[in-house]
Amino acid sequence: MNTEKKIRVLVAKPGLDGHERGARVIAYGLRDLGFEVIYTGLRQTPEEIVSAAIQEDVNVVGLSILSGAHLTLTRKIIEKLREQNANDILVIVGGIIPDKDVPELNKMGVMGVFTSGTSIKDVGAFIKSNLS
Amino acid sequence: MRQEWESQIAEMRKGSVRGLARLITRVENRDTGWLDAMQIIYPMTGKACVIGITGSPGAGKSTLTDRLTRELSDQGFKIGIIAVDPSSPFSGGALLGDRLRMKEVSTIDDVFIRSMATRGALGGLNLAARDVVKIMDAFGKDIILIETVGVGQDEVEVVKAADMVLVVCVPGMGDGIQAIKAGIMEVADIFVVNKADKDGADQAVADIHAMLDLSADEASVKIPVVKTIASTGEGVTDLVRMMLQNFEAGRIRTSWQKERIKEEILSLLEKEVARHLRNRWDQNGNLDQAIKQVTARKQDPYSVVQEMISLMHLQ
Ligand code: B12
Numbered sequence: 001m002n003t004e005k006k007i008r009v010l011v012a013k014p015g016l017d018g019h020e021r022g023a024r025v026i027a028y029g030l031r032d033l034g035f036e037v038i039y040t041g042l043r044q045t046p047e048e049i050v051s052a053a054i055q056e057d058v059n060v061v062g063l064s065i066l067s068g069a070h071l072t073l074t075r076k077i078i079e080k081l082r083e084q085n086a087n088d089i090l091v092i093v094g095g096i097i098p099d100k101d102v103p104e105l106n107k108m109g110v111m112g113v114f115t116s117g118t119s120i121k122d123v124g125a126f127i128k129s130n131l132s
Numbered sequence: 133m134r135q136e137w138e139s140q141i142a143e144m145r146k147g148s149v150r151g152l153a154r155l156i157t158r159v160e161n162r163d164t165g166w167l168d169a170m171q172i173i174y175p176m177t178g179k180a181c182v183i184g185i186t187g188s189p190g191a192g193k194s195t196l197t198d199r200l201t202r203e204l205s206d207q208g209f210k211i212g213i214i215a216v217d218p219s220s221p222f223s224g225g226a227l228l229g230d231r232l233r234m235k236e237v238s239t240i241d242d243v244f245i246r247s248m249a250t251r252g253a254l255g256g257l258n259l260a261a262r263d264v265v266k267i268m269d270a271f272g273k274d275i276i277l278i279e280t281v282g283v284g285q286d287e288v289e290v291v292k293a294a295d296m297v298l299v300v301c302v303p304g305m306g307d308g309i310q311a312i313k314a315g316i317m318e319v320a321d322i323f324v325v326n327k328a329d330k331d332g333a334d335q336a337v338a339d340i341h342a343m344l345d346l347s348a349d350e351a352s353v354k355i356p357v358v359k360t361i362a363s364t365g366e367g368v369t370d371l372v373r374m375m376l377q378n379f380e381a382g383r384i385r386t387s388w389q390k391e392r393i394k395e396e397i398l399s400l401l402e403k404e405v406a407r408h409l410r411n412r413w414d415q416n417g418n419l420d421q422a423i424k425q426v427t428a429r430k431q432d433p434y435s436v437v438q439e440m441i442s443l444m445h446l447q
């Protein structure tokens with residue numbers, strides 16, 4: 001009896017990285033697939049991202065990072081989510097991520113990594129299959 | 133079921149932000165038992181002041197909400213924010229971007245921001261907005277700000293949820309005035325001319341005053357018009373002072389209270405009846421059946437509805 005349920009996704013850009021196009025493509029794309037996307041814009045601190053994720057009660061946090069600082073930023077965010085007992089939130093990362101860093105991200109708890117050329121349909125399907 | 137809701141409400145009342153956020157989600161989703169949950173919550177409410185912020189798209193509602201929150205939070209008020217953006221009618225999804233302008237307040241301890249999509253509701257709010265106001269009230273928020281969708285006209289739904297409504301206009305292009313004409317006049321308790329750094333702000337203020345004078349009778353209270361520059365914060369202190377004065381003077385929409393309660397009961401009833409019917413039809417396949425019949429022109433939509441109604445024994 002729960003027809004109104006929507007999957008809520010926070011799309012966030014941590015750090016000083018100003019490459020916004022990928023995050024926007026993903027945000028609009030997920031909206032068009034029926035997700036409710038909260039977009040918080042550029043230059044977010046890990047604290048801001050985690051508090052937004054909790055207040056908005058999102059199912060997914062999607063980080064867009066093209067600065068090269070994906071390992072440290074992601075680690076910080078996941079640690080803070082854990083501090084808040086919010087590690088049930090699915091974390092995915094996209095942007096410029098060298099293949100060699102993917103295992104490390106996975107070890108931190110990142111479920112999916114999406115680099116350039118990612119199709120939005122794949123992201124949508126990944127989220128749906130990992131939440132159910 | 134009820135027990136599960138009770139423990140979640142207890143967690144929220146203890147001050148858990150996560151608990152608050154999750155409760156809002158479940159009520160917004162109309163999870164089974166949500167009416168019971170709201171019955172438990174209702175007696176815990178009634179303390180918070182609710183302020184609606186409405187106006188045309190891009191007028192600066194979110195930026196102003198951010199500034200108001202900083203000012204009010206500095207004065208010691210605990211603030212809840214509900215920021216509504218439209219759902220896409222095609223996909224049902226939404227891009228909720230108001231929070232983008234509220235970065236600075238988003239990590240203040242006693243500030244809680246929740247973005248909501250309209251999910252098909254008309255009038256600039258989400259159906260559950262009023263329920264979420266109550267949950268935030270029960271959590272202990274002193275002031276709840278509701279930013280509506282930027283519609284420009286007809287977004288009067290917020291009046292039904294708020295004690296005080298700010299209508300935000302911008303100078304130039306007759307925009308502000310246009311918006312006011314479309315019936316928004318009656319809902320404003322304070323007019324804000326934002327983007328006062330742009331040409332024509334004084335003209336906009338004068339125009340609004342002129343319109344107000346036209347419609348005012350002797351007995352009515354004077355509606356203030358305030359200039360702000362939300363992007364720098366100029367004028368916001370004055371605006372806050374005026375808002376608090378209004379509250380102290382009791383110039384809030386108490387006269388609307390009866391109307392509001394009546395409207396709330398009726399709209400809840402309407403939605404719940406429709407929801408139950410739809411759920412039942414989804415399960416028993418009657419709706420699919422009816423669609424097939426109408427498509428094949430064996431039946432018309434009117435008789436379908438009449439049949440459904442008679443099944444409900446309403447006639
Ligand atoms: C356009 C661009 C810029 C523009 C940015 C415009 C803007 N506002 O976005 C400008 C010119 C400003 C710029 C500046 C710089 N750039 Co630049 N830029 C690029 C470029 C050419 C394309 C990026 C882009 O927009 N791609 C299109 C989008 C749609 O793709 P995308 O971002 O990869 O996103 C896709 C996926 O990654 C994924 N995805 C992305 N985010 C997310 C999030 C989630 C949740 C999911 C699921 C998926 C996902 O899905 C998207 C769709 O498929 C790249 C090179 C490249 N080929 O990627 C360099 C690149 C990113 N830039 C780079 C650098 C170094 C810089 C500068 C530091 C250069 C300098 N020395 O000044 C500055 C830094 C600016 C800053 N403040 O951060 C480097 C980064 C190197 C690194 N990470 O190790 C790159 C890789 C170029 C290179 N090969 O060296 N840049």
Ligand SMILES: Nc1nc2c(ncn2[C@@H]2O[C@H](COP(=O)(O)OP(=O)(O)OP(=O)(O)O)[C@@H](O)[C@H]2O)c(=O)[nH]1
Pocket residue numbers: 188189190191192193194195196230233281282326327328329330360361362363364
């Ligand atoms: N010049 C000027 N720009 C402003 C002012 N206030 C807000 N803006 C800018 O106006 C744009 C829209 O501001 P928002 O706060 O997002 O407006 P909004 O009414 O919430 O928009 P929607 O929610 O999309 O309807 C942003 O680029 C702001 O920076 C102001 O006082 N002066």
Ligand SMILES: [Mg+2]
Pocket residue numbers: 193194195229230279
């Ligand atoms: Mg806004």
